[in-house]
Amino acid sequence: MKFELLWVAILAPLFLKAQKVKVVGSMSEMGKENFAPHIKLDTIANKKHLYGMGPYNRMQGEITIVDGKPFYSSVNEVGDAINAASWKIESPFFVSANVPKWKEIKVSVALNSEVEIQKLITDLAIKNGFDLNTPFSFRIKGHFDEIVTHVVMPRSNDIKGYVEGKKQADYNNIDQDGELIGFFSNKHQGVFTSKSSLVHVHFISDDYTFMGHLDKITQAKSSFSVFLPQK
Structure with missing residues (x-):
């Protein structure tokens, strides 16, 4: 019983940390900096089971990360929303969490x-x-x-x-x-x-x-x- 409780004590903080919400940049501040990106998504160390969102590049669209899959949408010249997938994107503010x-x-x-x-x-x-x-x-x-x-x-x-x-x-x-x-x-x-x-x-x-x-x-x-x- 003591052995099982010891493993719970060790693993619980790690599991809780994996679900912690992380924030980079700020919605209300980004306009003051001409929407300069604050994060390059390919620099995120742990992408496994990652969920996240924010504007794409300098307000050029939307980003949504779904279980470690990165999607970004932008508007083409005729007004259609185009969805693509890549980690080579940036964001002026970004919120994320790893949820296994x-x-x-x-x-x-x-x-x-x-x-x-x-x-x-x-x-x-x-x-x-x-x-x-x-x-x-x-x-x-x-x-x-x-x-x-x-x-x-x-x-x-x-x-x-x-x-x-x-x-x-x-x-x-x-x-x-x-x-x-x-x-x-x-x-x-x-x-x-x-x-x-x-x-x-x-x-x-x-x-x-x-x-x-x-x-x-x-x-x-x-x-x-x-x-x-x-x-």
């Missing part, structure tokens, strides 16, 4: 705003013993009726992809299977969440051909799998 195991929670809910997503994640986190003062990642997987997303675009005409007067391209995603990947924190508003929210959420389709930042959701009551980091 998830706890799946089946729910049947309607989701019609980011606020409702935030409430769902908050309620499930409390029910499952999470400390809401500690940031964590989450996932919501299923079939979505309608999701409005955006992909950011450059703010300066010296950056490739700049279109005068346009800061983002908006997309309406209807009847898609996919996943919402997000990060929760009540201490990082203006850092990796907006100042009016406790969550930052991206949507990625099941076939990985589309990815963008979640703006709105219209979802009748349906069955979903919510994933929280396994404690």
